[in-house]
Amino acid sequence: xxxxxxxxxxxxxxxxxxxxxxxxxxxxxxxxxxxxxxxxxxxxxxxxxxxxxxxxxxxxxxxxxxxxxxxxxxxxxxxxxxxxxxxxxxxxxxxxxxxxxxxxxxxxxxxxxxx
Amino acid sequence: xxxxxxxxxxxxxxxxxxxxxxxxxxxxxxxxxxxxxxxxxxxxxxxxxxxxxxxxxxxxxxxxxxxxxxxxxxxxxxxxxxxxxxxxxxxxxxxxxxxxxxxxxxxxxxxxxx
Numbered sequence: 750x751x752x753x754x755x756x757x758x759x760x761x762x763x764x765x766x767x768x769x770x771x772x773x774x775x776x777x778x779x780x781x782x783x784x785x786x787x788x789x790x791x792x793x794x795x796x797x798x799x800x801x802x803x804x805x806x807x808x809x810x811x812x813x814x815x816x817x818x819x820x821x822x823x824x825x826x827x828x829x830x831x832x833x834x835x836x837x838x839x840x841x842x843x844x845x846x847x848x849x850x851x852x853x854x855x856x857x858x859x860x861x862x863x864x
Numbered sequence: 865x866x867x868x869x870x871x872x873x874x875x876x877x878x879x880x881x882x883x884x885x886x887x888x889x890x891x892x893x894x895x896x897x898x899x900x901x902x903x904x905x906x907x908x909x910x911x912x913x914x915x916x917x918x919x920x921x922x923x924x925x926x927x928x929x930x931x932x933x934x935x936x937x938x939x940x941x942x943x944x945x946x947x948x949x950x951x952x953x954x955x956x957x958x959x960x961x962x963x964x965x966x967x968x969x970x971x972x973x974x975x976x977x978x
Contacts, residue, residue, distance in 0.1 A: 753907075755907075780964075782965055789970075789971075790970055790971070791954055791968035791969050791970045791971050792908070792954070792968050793968075794965045794966075794967075797963045797965050799963070804963035805963045805965065840907055840908065842908075847963055847964045848964060849894075849896045849915070849958050849960060849964055850896060850913070850915045852898060852910045852913055853908075853910070853966055854910070855900075855907035855908040855909070856907050857906055857907045858905075858906070858907050860905065
């Protein structure tokens with residue numbers, strides 16, 4: 750069964766350092782999402798891609814966060830510099846396209862701890 | 865904005881008893897509603913969705929959900945709970961205003977005791 754791959758699964762870093770997360774969606778899925786899930790809360794959308802184009806990054810803190818999907822396949826989410834409040838699970842999801850009825854398929858997530 | 869609310873932080877139920885996890889929604893237009901489950905330190909797994917049609921939707925692992933338009937609710941149910949059902953459950957609604965991403969509720973922790 751095809752899955753969304755994410756790495757690393759766990760990352761511990763000190764504040765002010767740079768961190769990066771990688772996501773490889775299910776093959777053929779044109780739409781890719783990055784969500785942030787703070788402990789005890791639901792996932793919140795950071796950025797959405799359709800192929801290589803950004804569809805929505807209105808909730809992405811652009812002063813320190815960046816995301817790219819250069820070839821419309823895998824994607825990288827970067828944080829620089831990391832702050833204590835960035836400690837969270839970063840979830841990547843993909844779907845076949847921008848449709849109302851299609852479900853999202855999630856990876857296992859990357860848990861970030863900022864010390 | 866399209867949103868969902870999960871009024872309960874935690875639901876406790878004994879194994880073998882029926883369970884209900886509540887969700888209400890607020891949307892403009894037709895609601896597209898989803899339930900996901902999350903086990904500790906794992907990603908979210910899709911359980912079921914309501915798009916149109918029958919108000920009772922059947923999903924994975926014996927779960928079902930009842931869509932009620934008049935009460936704007938989409939409660940998750942299971943006739944007989946298992947200890948292995950203990951997990952975090954998230955209700956979500958499709959955000960048709962912005963790229964069709966999912967907007968999630970805050971989650972409900974389900975604890976099934978033996």
